[in-house]
Amino acid sequence: MSRAVAGVAVGQTHHASRRTDVSMPEMIREAIDRCLDSRGLRIKDVDAFVLGNMEMFEGINYVEQWMSDALGLAGKQVWKLNNGGTVGASTAITAYNLIASGYHDRVLCVGFEKQSEGSTQSAITTVGDPIWERAVMAGAIGNFAAMTSVYVNESGATAEQAAKVAVKARRNACNNEYAHLKLPNITVQEVLDSDMLAYPVRKLDMCPSSDGAAAVLFAAEDDAKKLSPRPAWVHAAVVAHDQQYMGDSPKRLAEMRSLIEARTKAYKIAGITDPVKELDVAEVYEPASYAELAMYECLAFCPKGGGGAHIDAGVSEMDGELPVNPSGGVLSTNPVGATALIRVAEATLQTMNEATGHQVPNVRRALATGYGGNAWTDLMILGTERL
């Protein structure tokens, strides 16, 4: 019998393209301090840690050792995860499993990235299989753009509809103190006029490159109730991977197999049959505007092929029936190792009614996703009701 687990505290840094004012350990302290201070806790009150980042981006192996004192983990246990875009959400799901199983009581998740310190685009070549894939890679953007052509071909989604996602994200970011890219006056036309990075993906369709860190504390049962006045109970925590090579999934984003698998399992666990009605907010990992449209479909927020119509109808806007990414999302803030944990952090804040400036009213259930690796998915559903 597993224990009930909840997210009880959240902290994050002010994210920016360059946080040259702090070293990596100093940067993660900002997030940890904000997380623990919000509940009057100290690092001694934490039992174990899960740390996530992409080591090759900063060029440090043993990153957990170099962050040891900043985490306060001497004499305690730490798990280090390193699985790309999903890593932040994987720290949260690992914490959930550690606590649900009774192995630990309070686990602090920390995700971070300092993209400004290394060469992300060069390091990304190391995610390709050295024998089969590296010789003809075209970076994250080329990969995304080729996938996008499949989605556009399948769904008929237009550049204008994608641009609406890009506009929504940067405007929502203006209500989030910690977001990186805030563009209060951005227009659809401005997105359509921005530089073409890789057809059909334009500069403003794409996520930025950020420095930043996030921390989320998870706890169990009555302890969680003591720590937070309104804990974000974990209703479902599902991970789904895909096959080995980038060309194995026939439709890529358009029919993202791992996301469809994960949401099918998670909705079943959480008893959700009509996600738009039964979820109150979603924080999805949308690395590009078109990806969010595809994800509406794969998450069953709309029928297949309906992603464009879904944004046109305003369902995912702040005042829509199911707001998506009130925080501004990945399109506004992308410190890779923290990015998926920020989705979980924002879903936790929304459930706890503490998303200052961008709170959706009356959230009872929130969804968060992580995307990374070879189109992998991490998916969590959090809720106010203790299961």
Add this chain to the structure above:
Amino acid sequence: MSSWDTDEPLRLPQQITLNYRFAGGHHASKFFRALRGEQKILATKCPNGHVLLPPRPVCGLCNLPTNDNWVEVGPGASLAGYTVVYVPFIDPMTGVKRPVPYGFGLVRFDGCDTNVYHLIDETDPAKLRIGLPVEPVWKDESERTGSFADIRWFKPVEGAE
């Protein structure tokens, strides 16, 4: 003025060069010998008929061993996805930025059930579409090293609509 002359936090540069030598193993050795020497594309076939490229010991869909069952696919192919890239990206094999723009896409060899990424010899996106027939353009024998880059790129088949 460097940061040493101000009160600004310092930034300390480093460059790291790491050298690797990867063992191709059975499947890559057989594949790249045929690719480099005979310009043949060899895929593995699982007991349920999935034809897999890159060739591999186990089918990821069926979790069954492919038992060294090889089939030749292509060289005819079609586009399963495409883009034209306008931002420079460092070529992992050379460390030099690849000149832009260039075509890039998911290529499906005839007779194969999976796609592989490769370069496309077309930089006008209006001339590319999913399903467009393409064919490999090979590097000269002296340039072929045993890599997917032994195919220089894929070009649209002349006269294809």
